Amino acid sequence: PQRQWWPAATVQSFVAGFFVRSLDPPVGIEVLRMWALVAASVLPAVVHLAAPDAKPAPAQPTPIVNEHLVARLTEARWTMMIGDSIVLEQFLELSDQLRPTCSDPLRAKLKTSEVMDPMAYFFFGVHEYSLVCKRDGSCSFEDLGCLHFQLPGNCPSTEPANCMMTQRQQRSCDFADWKRLADTILKDDQVLFAVTYHWTPTTISRDSPDLNLGGKDVGAGSPDVARFRQFMDYAQPGAVVHNNCLHSHPAAVNEAGDKYADRLTLWLTIVKNNVELFQESGFRGAFVFQGCPRLDCGHAQAPSDCEQHEKQLSVVNYAAAKLMAAKGIQYMDLVSTMDPKVRLPDHLHPCQIRPCGWDASMQSYVADAALGFKNATDSYLKRKADYDSERTHLQEVTKGLQIWVGSEDGRKRLAGHAQRLATEVDDTYAHLVSSKARLDRLAKSLPVAYANDHGVCPSLVSQAIQDAKKFAPGAAAGKPKRATLLETKKHRAAYQDFCAKPTNTSGTCKLWRDAFGNIRRPPPLPGL
Numbered sequence: 001p002q003r004q005w006w007p008a009a010t011v012q013s014f015v016a017g018f019f020v021r022s023l024d025p026p027v028g029i030e031v032l033r034m035w036a037l038v039a040a041s042v043l044p045a046v047v048h049l050a051a052p053d054a055k056p057a058p059a060q061p062t063p064i065v066n067e068h069l070v071a072r073l074t075e076a077r078w079t080m081m082i083g084d085s086i087v088l089e090q091f092l093e094l095s096d097q098l099r100p101t102c103s104d105p106l107r108a109k110l111k112t113s114e115v116m117d118p119m120a121y122f123f124f125g126v127h128e129y130s131l132v133c134k135r136d137g138s139c140s141f142e143d144l145g146c147l148h149f150q151l152p153g154n155c156p157s158t159e160p161a162n163c164m165m166t167q168r169q170q171r172s173c174d175f176a177d178w179k180r181l182a183d184t185i186l187k188d189d190q191v192l193f194a195v196t197y198h199w200t201p202t203t204i205s206r207d208s209p210d211l212n213l214g215g216k217d218v219g220a221g222s223p224d225v226a227r228f229r230q231f232m233d234y235a236q237p238g239a240v241v242h243n244n245c246l247h248s249h250p251a252a253v254n255e256a257g258d259k260y261a262d263r264l265t266l267w268l269t270i271v272k273n274n275v276e277l278f279q280e281s282g283f284r285g286a287f288v289f290q291g292c293p294r295l296d297c298g299h300a301q302a303p304s305d306c307e308q309h310e311k312q313l314s315v316v317n318y319a320a321a322k323l324m325a326a327k328g329i330q331y332m333d334l335v336s337t338m339d340p341k342v343r344l345p346d347h348l349h350p351c352q353i354r355p356c357g358w359d360a361s362m363q364s365y366v367a368d369a370a371l372g373f374k375n376a377t378d379s380y381l382k383r384k385a386d387y388d389s390e391r392t393h394l395q396e397v398t399k400g401l402q403i404w405v406g407s408e409d410g411r412k413r414l415a416g417h418a419q420r421l422a423t424e425v426d427d428t429y430a431h432l433v434s435s436k437a438r439l440d441r442l443a444k445s446l447p448v449a450y451a452n453d454h455g456v457c458p459s460l461v462s463q464a465i466q467d468a469k470k471f472a473p474g475a476a477a478g479k480p481k482r483a484t485l486l487e488t489k490k491h492r493a494a495y496q497d498f499c500a501k502p503t504n505t506s507g508t509c510k511l512w513r514d515a516f517g518n519i520r521r522p523p524p525l526p527g528l
Helices: 067-076 085-098 104-111 118-124 162-169 175-186 225-234 257-280 303-327 360-402 408-444 459-470 489-500 506-516
Strands: 009-011 014-024 029-038 046-048 064-066 078-083 128-134 139-143 191-199 239-243 286-290 330-332
Touching: 064 067, 064 085, 067 078, 067 191, 078 085, 078 175, 085 128, 085 191, 085 239, 104 139, 104 360, 128 175, 175 191, 175 225, 225 257, 239 257, 257 286, 257 303, 303 330, 360 408
Parallel strands: 078 191, 078 239, 239 286, 286 330
Antiparallel strands: 009 014, 014 029, 046 064, 128 139, 128 191
């Protein structure tokens, strides 16, 4: 789809470029595209990342990014983005602009997981990636495959469900992982710059205290902090972008006075300890803390609650800005830079660029799979038409036999013809069954098209919101409910497999059901 570009606003020396495009006119959603990285200013012109004489791969779209942004990324050499899915979306948007080539192992992984169920991958995948661009203009995109700063199973009560189920299955990165990543970026003279993303929604390298129960952040006293220090002693990035918002403040808090103040103070302690981990490790690069985003309460299930949530987030942002000023850290005001025309399909998040959705090889794979499914469908429909025709002919011949009044020889010839037709009908039916089985197999593994670059949106989340409102208590009765994700065969099987593990308690499985049981499937798309 055509993109429409707006110049980005400059806040201190931190640039946030927000790109808005209308993806799904029937749904009526304008989708936010944004990236946020350290830069001094935004120039009006955009240039190709590669040098003028460098030519991209024939099938890979040419990357187009801001010239000054590339200069700042080059100056930092290694920019590390640490945070939640908002920062992940910014990182993936930048990747979509740079058009890196995805590694073969990552392609193979995505072909067996993400392309078949983008939403499940969004919830259950390990989202840690590296984007490395070299002096010849080429860029590569790798899956890091482990958690560098997030502890598996780090789930305070503010987390709804998904981290409890997924991150226990995930691996913490060790020193060898960090050394390999750092050496790839810093010891190769051909590397122009690199940007890495690391999933860390609340606390860095330690368990999160429970904000709802008045927990205590142990900060540097956590034994897991030693691994962080080991990482930083070996190698450090040149710039860091960090946030901590919607996993600590996922909804409006029904507290006031001292209780709310205590909760906010505990959160500020968490943020301060995150920042001080870098400062105490001798980090001297650019550090930017990004505030909470603006909400789109028009898409919220409960607009009044959303408005209260937004008011509380403004207090959170004000407190964070004061803390960052006291710590000498740049603060990025995300609310003031977001275009007010932008609508967020789930009222919290922009739409997600899917990992490697820009990669020509992945696009071809998905397109070829869709073509293969179409061809298999056409073949099945043709065989079914042949079967229906042959069966009708056989019925006519059989009926002719029953009312035959001619010679005995003629009756025998007609009977022989009927027998041959019956054999042909049996053979065609056998091929039809085989063709249908193949079609069913293809349908189960059919990749989701990269149309509109949607991962969990726009249409899927939009429909989920519409259904949630439609089927909420008190809504008009008499309309049948669509099956939830949990009620579909694939997700029910995944749920059963997960809960069959002895390490998973029944309470955990209930959380899984609560988390995914209320997400409605969109209506079937027209056509195939």
